[in-house]
Amino acid sequence: MSQPPHGSRGEVGLFVTCLVDLMRPSIGFAALKLIEAAGYTPVVPDTQTCCGQPGHNAGDARSARALAQKLIAEFEGFPCVVAPSGSCAGMIRTHYPHLFDDDDAWRIRAEALAAKTFELTQFLADVAGVTEVPGDFVGAVTYHDSCAGLRELGVKRQPRALLDRMPGVEQRPLNECEECCGFGGLFSVKYPDISGAIAQRKCDNIRASGAGTVALGDLGCMMNIEGRLRRIGDEGTQVIHIAELLAGRLDPD
Amino acid sequence: MEIRSMHFVSRVRQRLDDTELQRNLQRTRGRNAAARLASLSSLDDFDAVRARATDIRASVLRDLDVWLERFEAEATRRGATVLWARDGDEACRLVIDIARRHDVKTVVKAKSMVSEEAGLNAALEAAGIRPVETDLGEYILQINDNEPPSHIIMPVIHKSKEQVSELFARVHGTAAKTDIVELTREAREKLRPEFLGAEMGISGGNFLIAETGSVAIVTNEGNGRMCTTMPRVHVALTGIEKVIPTLDDLATLLRILPRSATGQAISNYVSLLTGPKHEGDADGPEHMYFVLVDGGRADLIGGDFEPMLRCIRCGACMNHCPVYQTIGGHSYGWVYPGPMGSVLTPLYQGLEKAKDLPQAATLCNQCGVVCPVSIPLPDLMRKLREKQVDAGLRPWSERLSMRLWAWVAQRPALYARGVRLAVRYLRWLADGRDRIQAMGVAPGWTAERDFPAPAAQSFRDRYAARRRAGR
Numbered sequence A: 001m002s003q004p005p006h007g008s009r010g011e012v013g014l015f016v017t018c019l020v021d022l023m024r025p026s027i028g029f030a031a032l033k034l035i036e037a038a039g040y041t042p043v044v045p046d047t048q049t050c051c052g053q054p055g056h057n058a059g060d061a062r063s064a065r066a067l068a069q070k071l072i073a074e075f076e077g078f079p080c081v082v083a084p085s086g087s088c089a090g091m092i093r094t095h096y097p098h099l100f101d102d103d104d105a106w107r108i109r110a111e112a113l114a115a116k117t118f119e120l121t122q123f124l125a126d127v128a129g130v131t132e133v134p135g136d137f138v139g140a141v142t143y144h145d146s147c148a149g150l151r152e153l154g155v156k157r158q159p160r161a162l163l164d165r166m167p168g169v170e171q172r173p174l175n176e177c178e179e180c181c182g183f184g185g186l187f188s189v190k191y192p193d194i195s196g197a198i199a200q201r202k203c204d205n206i207r208a209s210g211a212g213t214v215a216l217g218d219l220g221c222m223m224n225i226e227g228r229l230r231r232i233g234d235e236g237t238q239v240i241h242i243a244e245l246l247a248g249r250l251d252p253d
Numbered sequence B: 001m002e003i004r005s006m007h008f009v010s011r012v013r014q015r016l017d018d019t020e021l022q023r024n025l026q027r028t029r030g031r032n033a034a035a036r037l038a039s040l041s042s043l044d045d046f047d048a049v050r051a052r053a054t055d056i057r058a059s060v061l062r063d064l065d066v067w068l069e070r071f072e073a074e075a076t077r078r079g080a081t082v083l084w085a086r087d088g089d090e091a092c093r094l095v096i097d098i099a100r101r102h103d104v105k106t107v108v109k110a111k112s113m114v115s116e117e118a119g120l121n122a123a124l125e126a127a128g129i130r131p132v133e134t135d136l137g138e139y140i141l142q143i144n145d146n147e148p149p150s151h152i153i154m155p156v157i158h159k160s161k162e163q164v165s166e167l168f169a170r171v172h173g174t175a176a177k178t179d180i181v182e183l184t185r186e187a188r189e190k191l192r193p194e195f196l197g198a199e200m201g202i203s204g205g206n207f208l209i210a211e212t213g214s215v216a217i218v219t220n221e222g223n224g225r226m227c228t229t230m231p232r233v234h235v236a237l238t239g240i241e242k243v244i245p246t247l248d249d250l251a252t253l254l255r256i257l258p259r260s261a262t263g264q265a266i267s268n269y270v271s272l273l274t275g276p277k278h279e280g281d282a283d284g285p286e287h288m289y290f291v292l293v294d295g296g297r298a299d300l301i302g303g304d305f306e307p308m309l310r311c312i313r314c315g316a317c318m319n320h321c322p323v324y325q326t327i328g329g330h331s332y333g334w335v336y337p338g339p340m341g342s343v344l345t346p347l348y349q350g351l352e353k354a355k356d357l358p359q360a361a362t363l364c365n366q367c368g369v370v371c372p373v374s375i376p377l378p379d380l381m382r383k384l385r386e387k388q389v390d391a392g393l394r395p396w397s398e399r400l401s402m403r404l405w406a407w408v409a410q411r412p413a414l415y416a417r418g419v420r421l422a423v424r425y426l427r428w429l430a431d432g433r434d435r436i437q438a439m440g441v442a443p444g445w446t447a448e449r450d451f452p453a454p455a456a457q458s459f460r461d462r463y464a465a466r467r468r469a470g471r
């Protein structure tokens, strides 16, 4: 089945996420390309910043709520909202409504946004029903299931199904693919010993998979895994965001 | 038990450096998780049983006082004595009183985590009463200078059989054995005379059944039965939250507890004990007591943490926890390790004594997914983090940086400038390389891994430039 023409399927609000904005813009551009290729018009509200997850996980409920309200106001007008991150999409989908347990008006708005917010691969596979993927990667790939995407959103089959659409990709199983990589946001900085030991196990499993490339859907986990691989002297294993892998080559600026 | 959770960070370091412990952790890692998964296939509809189990536990907590009264009435009617303890100390006093009343010199004990909470063994010894642990794991720990358990159902999971063999040879003065069957036989030979001679047996209680006034005990060793039927006196020591309404409810919970714990469809023994020996009974104690401990539980009723009281002590949360499996149970510093301990310890022992526990979690939610009574453990840890912030227990620098982050993130223009500055700063640190190897602002990160250098321009700046260029 060929993809519908550009933009004909309506607008999609893209929440780039603060980490992608700061660290690895190519993931954001890859997401734009994929949403466009699926026939939608991606829109990036330029006032967007952070979903409030750091405060939420650090026990600062007030700042989590403030940032949630800001994001809700920015994105609630779109028919659909997409983030290239399981944990940020999970924050909006599963945690936002509870931030407003005592505030009916905001809870209703939060629930409405939650219902139409998707992690990128979830959007592409389940909502857009994408059957063609622009990426042209050739090689063996293994996939790490990041915790929030997997357990808050049920993202499991989607990235693998999309990778199946790439003829050059040979998928390899990853032992303990559903185990946490040890990132955990500020946990990685507060408890480096524990975080490093868990990351080490993840890296061992990735290396043992025999795939030279590991793909995943969250930049935080990516930085953790890649950072650990490089620290232990592994310069070869490629760590790539699923959006970059699916999108393939991006337009140069 | 004396709490050591305030030394969490140093205890973790020791355990990460303990190669023997690490080897033991590796050996058992994933074993219970795999057994659990395999056993779920024998349930027609796991989710439905889990929902039912959750509902049983949740609804009993809504009327806990009513069910406890019912339990007390029924147990009393059947000849048992029900005593209430506000805390562990009072529980110890009550048990010692019972022992003195019945002229008890030696107590055989089946596994009871509440007795660990109360520090019962030390209290008994101080009162001149000799406690003998009869659960194999607990026995091993007791003869190893009263070492605390590292897991709620497999207390010696941190030890290898070689370590146990060495311990037995040293303490028993026997030749070292390597075969587990032989080691078990040796322990059994040591314990048999204790069962025969003890005047009192103490057990825990997995469930208290209100409609019959019974206690249900779920074990894999025969010791639970011996402790509760052979001595003249039986004391069941457990927490007040363990009550459930009916035997039907017990049937539901028994379908999910052993599966969640060890992957067994049912444990080797399930004992249902109701009152002391009656006329015509073949065995049983002459006197039966219940010591039901509050120990901080009642305070949780009606609050944010009430769901924690649903816990049926299966251990699945720790069996699936990446942190627990990396640092072992002793790191947590009190009776309960792993995710459930990270919630219970600060609640029962005080937030300020266990500041690290709710923080030292990745919130990966493996625990929440496997918990047979659907306790949202990560959410409860987040709630505890909130309480820590409210109580001023987090470092001011952390609180300030969270506030500052949120304040800036609410102001897009300022935020955009901040991002630009951060990109410049990080790239300056990277100094032309693709990574940063030491970073003053987050030394914890670079202690264990590299930090990537950001791209030269943030997404927002590149995107804006593209738009300006009409693309």
Ligand code: SF4
Binding pocket: B260, B310, B311, B312, B313, B314, B315, B316, B317, B318, B340, B367, B370, B371, B372, B373, B374, B375
């Ligand atoms: S919290 Fe849940 S998983 Fe953990 S021991 Fe209790 S019942 Fe089992």
